[in-house]
Amino acid sequence: MPSIPVLLFARYADLLGTSRVELPLTDGCTVADLVRHLRSLPGGEAIPERPFVAVNMVQVDASHRPQPGDEVALLPPMAGG
């Protein structure tokens, strides 16, 4: 089964204790499925059910289906400026 890298930033990286995890990319896997997987990991339960998610640096919604080779990133609420 292919896997897909998921980048974690700021508070989400602190919650999971890492800035990158590789998750299995099952057939038909959606962004919501990846988030559900992350929330089942130790520390991941505090990640919201519907976080901002970017695929290849573009924000997508929960029904988006990442493809092998994509870069997925979980984005805490922006706090720049």
Place this chain on the structure above:
Amino acid sequence: MTILTRDAIDPGALIAAVSAPERGGIACFVGAVRDHHEGRGVVGLEYSAYDAMADAVAAAILAEAESRWPVAVALRHRLGPVPIGEAAVVVAAAGGHRDEAFAACRYVIEEVKRRVPIWKRERYVDGSEAWVDPTAAGGLHPVRDDGTVS
């Protein structure tokens, strides 16, 4: 070209970058690190970013501003630790007149705050730390003494 820098930002350099003989109106916004948040004393903070996406989104915002108004716009944002009082973000917009300069400058800073993936961790006078989250109750997620976060 990156908008991100770990060095002090010189607003004069951004103003110079957008200045031209035909641009008589120049607006510059400086967002500086303040010493308080939600009633707590802040002693310092640290910015981090999803660097590549931050640059891509910032480039899109600048292009939007320059297509919507007849202006040239420049933007820089600090990363890493930033002392109280120093500039965290600077926007400079220059156009023929002040109306488009103010409008473009305002547009860019508001969109940067809303869309660019940059995060801020604050340190307080009592030694505690928190991630700033404008969407959270109280605007913060405290960091526990053992380094874990809520």
